[in-house]
Amino acid sequence: MADTSHYKCPSCGAPITYVPGTGRLVCEFCGTEVPVENLIDSAKKEPSFKWTGTDTSETAPDREYVCSSCGATLEAFDSAIVTACPYCGNNISSTEDVKGSYRPNLIIPFRFTKEEAAARIEAHLKKKHLLPKGYVKAAKQGELRAVYVPYWLFDCVLDGPVNLSGEISYTEEVKESDGSTRTENRTEHYRLERYAHLDFKRLPVDASTHFDDKAMDALEPYSWSELTDFSDVYFTGCLAEKFNSTPDDESGRVLGKVIEGMQEYFSSTERHYSNVRVSEDGTRLETGDVKYVMLPIYSLNFTFAGKREQIYMNGQTSRIAADLPVRGIRAAWRFLWSTALVFALIGIVTAYV
Amino acid sequence: MTFFDRLFSGWNSECLLYGGAMALVAGIIVLVVSLRSMKIQREARINMSYIDRDSSRVEKIRDVYLYTN
Secondary structure (H helix, E strand, O other), X not given: OOOEOOOEOOOOOOEEEEEOOOOEXXXXXXXXXXXXXXXXXXXXXXXXXXXXXXXXXXXXXXXXXXXXXOOOEEEOOOOEEEEEOOOOOOEEEEHHHHOHHHOOOEEOOXXXXXXXXXXXXXXXXXXXOOOOOOHHHHHHOOEEEEEEEEEEEEEEEEEEEEEEEEEEEEEEEEEOOOOOEEEEEEEEEEEEEEEEEEEEEEEEEEOOOOOOHHHHHHOOOOOHHHOEEOOHHHHOOOEEEOOOOOOOOOHHHHHHHHHHHHHHHHHHHOOOXXXXXXXXXXXXXXXXXXXXXXXXXEEEEEEEOOEEEEEEEEOOOOOEEOOOOOOHHHHHHHHHHHHHHHHHHHHHHHHHO | OOHHHHHHXXXXXXXXXHHHHHHHHHHXXXXXXXXXXXXXXXXXXXXXXXXXXXXXXXXXXXXXXXXXX
């Protein structure tokens, strides 16, 4: 049976919950406020995840939990650190899953409360005029969960020769044999030979297969200045997952992000040229340190027209990621009125110019 | 001459053709932008935020002219 961790109110003994953006835990029953620092023993440095360069980490085993509220015995969702009791809704957190090599190095606490998150998601949806009728109403009735998602933060260096292709375009006046002139558009093509040393810091890749990679990438960027030493104090009132994919499992995604970053870096540095592309890549990627971190995400789940819908919000920046459905008739109407509007504007300009 | 007299007298077949084509292109652009905003989008700038500009560098070896077209 796994140990469970609970933070109790010093006045009445009821569970206390972390309030996003305040740095305090509050008792729902007597209103007592406790600063986070009071519950974290900063002098006591507990061992946490350490990257050794090779994948020795294994995903944590499944465990049984006993709900402290209703006493039910339950088997947790396979990679949850904090899970909700299906009988009484109480959040149960396992101390076993945040110990030793499973203990995250760092965490970004939630900045937005559940109410603020719900309001921001609703405001975002109300701006989407192509949504089907009833979608916003269904979303409002959905289940909004505050979840800490496990991430790997990679430090890596890309080093080596790179060949790029670049263009310089210009117009030139050309004199014809009969004395007249004509304008010619020319494009000069170049091969740019460079030696690159690109230092990537804190490149994030989510470490859970339960979350859509495309959506997790779209929730970036995070403000790393708010990273703080891990403590399960921040888990109170939230759900949390542990990693179920190792840094080696995610190496392909890291490489993909590094290549994208390299392409954009060159586009921004070679301003003399346009259409800068990497044509030959002789670089090699060296992975340095890898940190295990917990990042705050709101997940809204609901069903609409028989289909399961999911909307994510970054709990630190409020950035929203969702694949939203489109009502065909609304899209057609938007196309028609925008076409008619431009047509009318051209008509007015033609009449008066 | 009223606004509408002037508006409708300004049209000829060429104007209708080019105006119609431009309006159609504008409508398609509005539609594509609207549809894209409904799907998950990644901002390009996030990739740049990974790179530590203080310790990154690019050395120029040479620029080779290839051809002009």
